[in-house]
Amino acid sequence: MPGSVKELLAAANAAVTRITPEEATTLVAEQNALVVDVRDAPEVQSTGKVQGALNVSRGMLEFRADPASPYHNEAFDPNRPVILYCASGGRSALAGKTLIDMGYKSVYNLGAFKDWVESGGGVEP
């Protein structure tokens, strides 16, 4: 059983498929994938977020993602593909593993927000 953050990340990265900005764009266009920014609000405020992304800090993810939770966000559906990203790809990997453990069928890690920006992806406040 993993214990250190290194082991947790290795398990998460093995479970959650890593995708490129181009692949993310295709998943949104063709499969209506939900893009989730799991950074904390102050980070999002200082950089903006991926166009169309929902900001759900990692601390609230389970509550927003579980349809049985009073805090559920209706954008989350276990059958809808979900693409996660954060500052460097660590939190999004761990968050992705959590969604898989919660029964989400298609979960992807876009990795670092800056990679999206450098690829020319759209950004909004």
Ligand SMILES: O=S(=O)([O-])[S-]
């Ligand atoms: O969690 S992180 O990769 O953004 S530091």
